Amino acid sequence: MNHFQKRTAKRIAGVSLFLACFASPMTWYIAREHAEQSIVSLAIEESGRMLHRYDAVNLDGPDAKAKATEAAKTISGGIFDIVEIYDTHGIKLASASTTDGKAVESRLVHHGKPNYPEAFYRGTKFDGGLWVLRVFVPLRDSTTDMTRPITGYFEGVRVMPEWQQSQIFSSALASALMAGLAALLCGMVLYPVVVHLSADNERKAREVLDSHISMMEALGRAIAKRDSDTGAHNYRVAWIAAGIAEKMGFEGNHMQALIAGSFLHDVGKIGIPDAILLKPGKLDEAEMTIMRTHVNQGKEIVTGAGWLDGANDVVASHHEKWNGSGYPQQLTGDAIPLSARIFAVADVFDALCSKRPYKEPMSFEASMAILDKDTGSHFDPGVMAVFKPMARAIYDQLASCDEEATRQLLQDLVKHHFGQ
Numbered sequence: 001m002n003h004f005q006k007r008t009a010k011r012i013a014g015v016s017l018f019l020a021c022f023a024s025p026m027t028w029y030i031a032r033e034h035a036e037q038s039i040v041s042l043a044i045e046e047s048g049r050m051l052h053r054y055d056a057v058n059l060d061g062p063d064a065k066a067k068a069t070e071a072a073k074t075i076s077g078g079i080f081d082i083v084e085i086y087d088t089h090g091i092k093l094a095s096a097s098t099t100d101g102k103a104v105e106s107r108l109v110h111h112g113k114p115n116y117p118e119a120f121y122r123g124t125k126f127d128g129g130l131w132v133l134r135v136f137v138p139l140r141d142s143t144t145d146m147t148r149p150i151t152g153y154f155e156g157v158r159v160m161p162e163w164q165q166s167q168i169f170s171s172a173l174a175s176a177l178m179a180g181l182a183a184l185l186c187g188m189v190l191y192p193v194v195v196h197l198s199a200d201n202e203r204k205a206r207e208v209l210d211s212h213i214s215m216m217e218a219l220g221r222a223i224a225k226r227d228s229d230t231g232a233h234n235y236r237v238a239w240i241a242a243g244i245a246e247k248m249g250f251e252g253n254h255m256q257a258l259i260a261g262s263f264l265h266d267v268g269k270i271g272i273p274d275a276i277l278l279k280p281g282k283l284d285e286a287e288m289t290i291m292r293t294h295v296n297q298g299k300e301i302v303t304g305a306g307w308l309d310g311a312n313d314v315v316a317s318h319h320e321k322w323n324g325s326g327y328p329q330q331l332t333g334d335a336i337p338l339s340a341r342i343f344a345v346a347d348v349f350d351a352l353c354s355k356r357p358y359k360e361p362m363s364f365e366a367s368m369a370i371l372d373k374d375t376g377s378h379f380d381p382g383v384m385a386v387f388k389p390m391a392r393a394i395y396d397q398l399a400s401c402d403e404e405a406t407r408q409l410l411q412d413l414v415k416h417h418f419g420q
Contacts, residue, residue, distance in 0.1 A: 012187045023180060053071075059087040068094035083156050086113070086152055104130065119138065137156075220234040234264075236350045261310070261318075264298070298316070314340050341383050344378065344379060345371065
């Protein structure tokens with residue numbers, strides 16, 4: 001299991017556990033409430049049936065009290081342990097209690113004359129696991145038409161027996177466990193789906209990145225060929241610049257931008273006429289002015305090119321100098337992007353140490369002498385301080401590398417910094 005899969009598993013497990021911890025108590029509460037409501041509904045329905053049977057609904061006649069008393073005695077001991085029946089004015093007509101009802105009656109909250117338009121109930125928990133349901137029902141001469149006038153009130157108290165409490169507890173617990181298990185199973189099912197989709201997305205992203213890097217290499221090689229050079233220079237300077245940048249803490253997008261910019265630093269030469277670009281001799285002032293336009297042309301090429309936007313700093317500023325004598329903007333010191341200052345050291349070092357059509361390679365000592373002399377004028381002293389301890393190892397390694405070997409060096413860096 002790789003790092004991403006471990007992280008995904010932990011996150012999905014965390015979310016699943018959170019949902020289970022949230023859903024289980026919620027389901028427990030809902031199941032318990034539903035059980036209470038079912039018991040109350042059944043009690044109201046049965047008591048209503050008994051009241052109508054004994055004609056104890058119309059409680060305004062001379063025999064109302066007798067009917068209410070008979071109904072109360074019949075209903076108590078069945079569904080309810082305490083029964084009280086009131087007339088339309090809230091005057092108690094009858095009451096009856098079982099032994100259990102009498103035991104809890106003193107613990108119940110008493111109220112004044114009943115005067116409520118709709119049925120409701122209250123559940124109360126006492127010490128010792130005693131659970132009591134109190135039902136309050138306005139009586140009408142119709143069981144369906146709730147617009148009919150109220151003719152009396154029925155109140156019943158049910159002391160929940162242990163078997164029923166146990167049944168409700170077991171049912172609520174089963175529902176809560178099922179909800180928690182469903183949340184955990186959902187997480188288990190989601191994990192492979194998320195991993196598969198992520199792997200597929202990563203594969204596609206890698207393919208896009210590969211195509212971008214291939215395009216960068218093709219463009220760099222095309223520029224190098226047009227400039228009567230091999231692509232090895234681009235590979236070398238990008239590799240050298242990346243090595244310096246690593247020592248200076250570059251990573252992520254900053255490193256990717258540096259590598260792309262170093263590889264494509266001369267992309268603007270594509271717009272320079274052959275007569276100037278391929279001229280064997282020294283360029284005159286007018287020709288040099290045109291040659292220098294390759295910097296801005298390169299900037300225009302990479303700007304707005306999506307992922308190549310990051311290359312802009314090196315492409316636009318690789319000919320600037322620390323003392324402001326460079327071009328095209330004559331930037332000085334820290335105003336020059338750090339990636340461009342790093343590249344300048346790598347570019348000049350490679351140019352001095354490499355064989356070109358117009359020159360032989362210089363020795364390491366002679367090359368470093370020139371870089372030392374120009375530190376503080378052309379080169380950033382801070383970058384040179386980082387580069388100097390690594391310079392000999394870089395020189396020795398590149399001395400034995402042909403273009404393909406140099407390309408491989410850069411590819412290894414690309415795989416590391418581009419997450420391939």
